[in-house]
Structures are given as structure tokens and as C-alpha cells.
Amino acid sequence: MPAPVIAVCCSGEGTNLQAIIRAIRRGRLRARVGVMVSDNPGALCLRRAIAAGIPTVVIDPRGFGSREAFDRALSRILEKAGARLIVLAGFMRLLSPWFVRRYRWRVLNIHPALLPAFPGTHAVRDALRHGVRVSGVTVHFVDSQVDHGPILLQEAVPLKAGDTEENLLKRIHRVEHRLYPIGIDLVLRGRVTVRGRDVRIAGR
Numbered sequence: 544m545p546a547p548v549i550a551v552c553c554s555g556e557g558t559n560l561q562a563i564i565r566a567i568r569r570g571r572l573r574a575r576v577g578v579m580v581s582d583n584p585g586a587l588c589l590r591r592a593i594a595a596g597i598p599t600v601v602i603d604p605r606g607f608g609s610r611e612a613f614d615r616a617l618s619r620i621l622e623k624a625g626a627r628l629i630v631l632a633g634f635m636r637l638l639s640p641w642f643v644r645r646y647r648w649r650v651l652n653i654h655p656a657l658l659p660a661f662p663g664t665h666a667v668r669d670a671l672r673h674g675v676r677v678s679g680v681t682v683h684f685v686d687s688q689v690d691h692g693p694i695l696l697q698e699a700v701p702l703k704a705g706d707t708e709e710n711l712l713k714r715i716h717r718v719e720h721r722l723y724p725i726g727i728d729l730v731l732r733g734r735v736t737v738r739g740r741d742v743r744i745a746g747r
């Protein structure tokens with residue numbers, strides 16, 4: 544049986560994309576990245592995808608009159624690629640209610656904090672400034688609210704004395720790169736069921 548197709552959406556560096564590519568190559572994730580979509584033509588993630596032989600598409604949000612119009616264009620790309628699961632990896636866009644309904648429990652996101660603490664774009668900095676002793680990583684399904692959907696996996700990252708945003712982010716990234724392929728693999732293997740906020744993982 545051919546490996547299930549995923550689509551990865553990125554806006555920036557793409558280190559999680561790279562981790563997914565690595566996990567596939569090493570046989571730890573049975574999947575094929577059918578397309579990498581970016582809303583940012585200058586993003587490093589594009590170069591990473593091209594280097595790995597992954598088809599890339601850039602959609603410029605400025606060309607669309609509404610969030611939903613952008614999402615409908617995105618959906619056409621995902622359908623063409625035959626994506627079963629959509630993996631957001633640093634995709635800096637809010638998805639429309641239309642998109643979220645259309646792909647209910649088929650979109651995963653990764654967040655650099657233990658949700659529901661510190662949602663938003665500056666989670667690592669916010670956690671550090673708050674003085675937490677423990678932060679971490681959350682892999683969750685996407686719903687219509689920001690960093691809010693049902694939680695699939697979480698892993699704690701303890702803070703160390705004198706931590707800066709930079710070195711905390713480095714440790715968080717290390718965990719992200721290990722955890723995201725695991726979450727994607729669980730979903731693709733059909734081991735995950737979602738009912739409301741209740742996420743069950745078979746055999747875990």
C-alpha cells in the first residue's frame with residue numbers, strides 16, 4: 544500500500560518540516576509529503592522542501608478578497624495533492640470557519656507551550672516572562688479558535704536557571720521535532736479518535 548499523503552503548511556524556517564522529512568526518511572513516519580504550501584515567498588521552508596524533492600506552492604494572501612477565498616484556494620491545492628492530513632508547521636495564518644469545518648479533525652498544529660497556557664505567536668517569550676518552571680510542546684487538532692483545538696500530545700520542557708528565550712526555544716524545538724512525527728504517525732495509522740475535546744489514542 545502506498546504511504547498516506549500529507550500536506551505541510553509553513554510560513555517560516557521550516558525546522559519542523561525538516562524533522563518530518565527526516566522521520567519519513569528514517570522510516571519512523573509512514574507518509575509522503577505530497578505538497579508544501581507557504582504563504583510567504585521568501586521563507587526558508589520552501590528551500591528545504593525543494594531540496595527534499597517535495598512539490599511546493601506559494602499562495603500570496605494579498606491576492607484574495609477574504610480569508611475564506613484564500614482557504615478555498617488552499618483547499619484546491621490540498622485536494623489536488625490528495626492530502627489525507629494537513630500539518631501546520633509554523634503556518635502564520637488563521638483558518639476560516641469554512642476550512643475548519645471542511646477538514647474537521649484532519650488538521651494538526653504544533654505549539655511551543657503547554658496549552659491552554661500561552662497561546663499566540665510569542666508563547667516561548669510569554670512563558671519565560673511569566674516565570675514558569677515548566678513549559679513544553681503541544682500537538683493539537685485545529686478548531687476555529689487560535690491554539691485551542693483538542694490536544695493529541697504534550698510534552699513538558701522544564702526551565703533552567705538563567706534561561707534565555709533563545710536557549711529555551713532551542714530545547715522546545717528539539718522536543719517538537721521528535722513529537723510532531725509521532726503525532727502525525729498516530730493519526731495516519733488510524734489510532735486516534737476525537738470526540739469533542741476528548742482525544743483517545745488506541746493502545747496508549
Ligand code: GRF
Nearest residue numbers: 556557558559633653654655
Ligand atoms: C514552531 O515553534 C511551532 O511550535 C510554531 O511555529 C514554529 C515553527 O518553527 N507553531 P519552524 O518553522 O518549524 O522552524
